Amino acid sequence: MKFWHSPIYIFKYSFDDVSFAFWNRYPNDFSKHIMSEDILERRIEGSKIITKKLIVKRGSSFLKIIPSWLSSLNSIKIMPVIEESIYDRDSKTLKTYTRNVAHRDKFLIEERCVYSPNKEDTKMATDLKRSVVVDVNYGKISNLIQQFILRAFKKSVKNTVLGFNQVIAERSNLKFEKDNSFKNEVNSKIEEAKEKFILNVVFFDIIMYFPVSYHPAPKYILFISFLSLLHCAFSVAQHRSYLRLIDQEYTYLSVDIYVQLFLSLAVGLYSATAFSGDFQKIRSDSEDEPETWDTFGNCPSFYSFEHRGKPICNQLKIIDKSKETLNENHTKKETPPSKYNIENNKFNNFQYCLNTVKSADYMNYLSALLLPDHVKLHAFSVLALNVELATLRNSIEKNTGTGGIYRLQFWKDTIDTIYGIKKGPIPRQPTAEALKLFLLCPQTDINYLYKLISARQNTLGDRGFKTIKELEEYGKDTIGSVIKLLCEGIKDKNIPLDDNVVGCADSLGKAVVIINHIRSIIPMLKRNVILLPQDLMTLHNLTPDQLYTGANRMTYN
Secondary structure, eight states: OEEEEOOOEEESSOHHHHHHHHHTOOSOTTOTTEEEEEEEEEEEETTEEEEEEEEEEESOGGGTTSOTTTOSGGGOOEEEEEEEEEEETTTTEEEEEEEEOSSTTTEEEEEEEEEEEOSSOTTTOEEEEEEEEEEEOOGGGHHHHHHHHHHHHHHHHHHHHHHHHHHHHHHTTOOOOOOOHHHHHHHHHHHHHHHTTOOEEEETTEEEEOOTTOOSHHHHHHHHHHHHHHHHHHHHHHHHHHHHHTTOOOOOOOHHHHHHHHHHHHHHHHHHHHHSOOOOOSSGGGTTSOOOHHHHSOOTTTTTOOOSSGGGSHHHHHHHHTHHHHHTTSOOOSSOOSSTTHHHHHHHHHHHHHHHHHHHOHHHHHHHHTSOHHHHHHHHHHHHHHHHHHGGGGGSOTTOOHHHHHHHHHHHHHHHHHTTSSOSOOOSOHHHHHHHHHOOGGGSOHHHHHHHHHHHHTTTTSOOOSSHHHHHHHHHHTHHHHHHHHHHHHSOTTOOOOHHHHHHHHHHHHHHHHHHHHHTHHHHHHTTOOOSOHHHHHHTTOOHHHHHHTOSHHHHO
16 A cells, blocks of 8 residues: 655635636546546535535546556556545635545555645635555555556646646636646755755656655665675686686685675665665655544545445445444444445455355345345345354264364354353454344344254254154254344344244244255265154155165155
8 A cells, every 4th residue: 555645736726716626627628538527415514515426537547557467457448436525615625535436356546635725825825735545456566556556646636737727717717828836846846855865756747755764875885785796796707717727626715705795795785675665754744643544534424425336236235225224323433444444344244245145045145135225234144144054064074063063152152242242352254244244133133043053053963853843943943043033134123023923934944944855855865864854764664775775766755
């Protein structure tokens, strides 16, 4: 992740003119890549006007600078971004927050701008402060791609400023001319930095600041040590040629070559660490100020605001519509989470549950998609837990179950922790974290979760049922409990399930488990497992050997 602060740019216009230009900056001659601008929401809260826009760009220009052999990001043709702005009439400030909403699994670009009247000339000058964070998820080459994107983004900033000036000039009926004040300001910053011995590197008229403590001496020492190593290599080659001329074996080197070699390596490594150390504060005037993305990306709804870009993805739509349900018992915070990826973690946990249910319980997956949106998160977390418990059988050998009991105890302890019965952290397992985030604990009966876990314990190691009654109780405690847990998410709070609903869920659970039992007879026989109730086999004079060999087929049918 890389942060960048742009030098303060000063518009030679009033704050009102700049604010007008911000609302009407598209189209202009420097933003031909903008395809559409859609206002999603606009509301007034006291002296503030809060606006959210969906801006669709035609292939971000700063992504095209990335070589195609390095990454496929330069092939992106459409880039939708969300822009949220807060105009405060009392404090005379305009804050904007912009981020990409597509391809966030590959890269993340978030920008914050603050427009305010200039302190020296409040009537005819406006300051612009810009901050950017870039994060790329491309493995070991992420840092390199981040540098490419940041470098190109700095170039695009210049066109943005020119577009502002054009819109303001057209409003004032003035002839627009490209102004070089930004470039002159950059040059003045360079001269000022040289006086303070700060290294400045200029990319497309934008300054990138290195640490204040940087000094050019380590760079020269590193260069000298490199030349010394080349001299060592030349001396070794010369020495070897001399030994060949006098017909002596090449078995040793002179001491001075060894000394020069080790000293050059030591000095070179030391100077390299001093020269290429970690970047520190970008601006020297904030050295003592602890700075994170929260300090300049602080907006109450920056990470959670609604918009029409997300419904493109059904899973994101489910999460967005359910946020009010998830947070209704929590106090609304005025600042975003300390890390920008908390919402991504929620989505990843939900996506894991969705894929788990889809791959192992497809019928329930289709059924859950038909539930109301505010119930889907709760439903898929419960169904994922059911899949986790049901698939324990595949990892446990026949007529054993000690290891499985410990795994079931893991889930029981997790449930106790979620409900506050036991103290401790939630295990870092996607289904467990999803249950913590999405399970509607106040209105969900914990006994149904206990029955779901304890019923699996009786069949660990593929143990068969003694009677049909046990099979029906098993269906009541597993399938029936899942149905009742789903009903708990649908019903109103603090209202117990109706007896008719409980009875219907138990009957459905018994019926479904008997059907599943009949369907699983042949597949389980291939694994040498018989789960038919013993009283049913005794009633029809069947033995396990007859089932394995296929004898007495008429009775079996």
